[in-house]
Amino acid sequence: MAAASDFFPARARMATAAAALVIAATAAVALVAAAPPAAEPPAAAPADVASAPNSASVLRLPENPQLFGTSMPSVVKATAIINGEIITQTDVDQRLALLAISNGGQLPANEMEQLRQQVLRNLIDETLQIQAAKAEEITIAPKDIDRTLERVAAGVKQTPAQMGEYLKANGSSLRSIRRQIEGEIAWSRLLRAKVESSVSVGDDEVKAVLDRMNASKGTQEYRVGEIFLSTAGGNEATATATATKILEQLRQGASFVGYARQFSEASTAAVGGDLGWVRPEQLPEPISAALRTMGPGTVSNPIPVPGGLSIIAVQDTRKLLTADxxxxxxxxxxxxxxxxxxxxxxxxxxxxxxxxxxxxxxxxxxxxxxxxxxxxxxxxxxxxxxxxxxxxxxxxxxxxxxxxxxxxxxxxxxxxxxxxxxxxxxEVNPGAPSFDQVFSQISEERVNLRARRYLRDLRRDAVIEFR
The missing domain is CATH 3.10.50.40 (Chitinase A; domain 3)
Structure with missing residues (x-):
């Protein structure tokens, strides 16, 4: 029996796979598309210092040597040092290549520097999240990363080795994906230990939501994606410029999920900004007002919200508790x-x-x-x-x-x-969501808010050097 994906042209499936590559390397959801580079050669054994000659003359080096091959990659050059941990230019380049893959293989040349800076900020946040998890004695075993990587590769009917080859051919690496997976798992476990345990939701709150939903039967629900950019610390101009550039790319057909994963500062970035099915009244008023004017497949202008800017995408709509x-x-x-x-x-x-x-x-x-x-x-x-x-x-x-x-x-x-x-x-006749589903949604919203504050505090307390 064939899968539903077999009904569509191979070229369309490959495009979906490339987009999902950046969408799908998450700790919670399998993502998409490609392949790991060959293993790096082992480092040379250190020289025997005692027996090493103390002069270069024995080497008979030419005065004007002719160079062959390509220059050494910038892997040894520090771009930023976060609490003593180095992020290199290679790290930035390879993560930027993942963003390019999600954008059909191309990024606008006139925006590369701004995109590069945003990717660097994302890598800094990722490093802070991993460091914070380690400080709480939360470690991510390689086998945990391997399992997620295997699900990612399986999503496009490839092996991790094939995925690595695809990434390598497109300027990225399996190491970059593995680091991203590690960051997402670490942050998820840290939030579970430090934030989720302190979030409480009362039964009366859940019952009130269910009552409102039953009273609103037939009203419109929206499947929404969000890209949130923080304006904390006087970052309004940068956030606005970034939002404008992202919006331009989205309107030219770039992957919303890919940009959400790389740029959104909400905890939903790990799932491509997906907020699930929501009603306008469940969201902050500025987003709620914009949502009511949007249809499936549309993307909003940047919307000012408390603490930042949001770009929302409406993926689908339906009538609440009504057959569709x-x-x-x-x-x-x-x-x-x-x-x-x-x-x-x-x-x-x-x-x-x-x-x-x-x-x-x-x-x-x-x-x-x-x-x-x-x-x-x-x-x-x-x-x-x-x-x-x-x-x-x-x-x-x-x-x-x-x-x-x-x-x-x-x-x-x-x-x-x-x-x-x-x-x-x-035909499927929908019913009201369960008590547990509503409970989980309210809890998740509160966890997201506290997660933003937690990351803000990590940034504030970090020692970061730029080179």
């Missing part, structure tokens, strides 16, 4: 016609026309098998495809379809032309 046809779970058959390399559009058009006619007269789900035979096409079946997870254009096509009908052909000559035949549809 997009929640349906579909049983589908996909028929894919592929063309030999070099086939022109003029040569393919007659085949596509016959394919479209066959789709119009598919004659039920069983007819998909006959079409596949007639066109020597590939047939793939999946019984657990959520309509909401299909591309928006296909959602619109399939919502009014009846069982046994097929879509119009879609795709491309290069990657194949396909149809989807609807074999079944199970």
């Amino acid at each position: 046809p997009r929640n349906a779970v579909l049983s589908l058959k996909q028929v894919s016609v592929t063309f030999a390399k070099g086939v022109t559009r003029a040569q393919a058009d007659p085949i596509v026309a016959r394919f479209a006619e066959a789709a119009r007269n598919v004659g039920g789900c069983g007819g998909a098998d006959k079409i596949a035979t007639d066109f020597s096409a590939e047939l793939v079946q999946s019984d657990q495809v959520k309509l909401r997870e299909l591309p928006p254009a296909l959602q619109e096509i399939m919502m009014p379809m009846q069982v046994g009908q097929a879509t119009r052909p879609f795709g491309s000559i290069e990657e194949g032309v396909r149809i989807l035949v609807l074999c079944g549809r199970d």
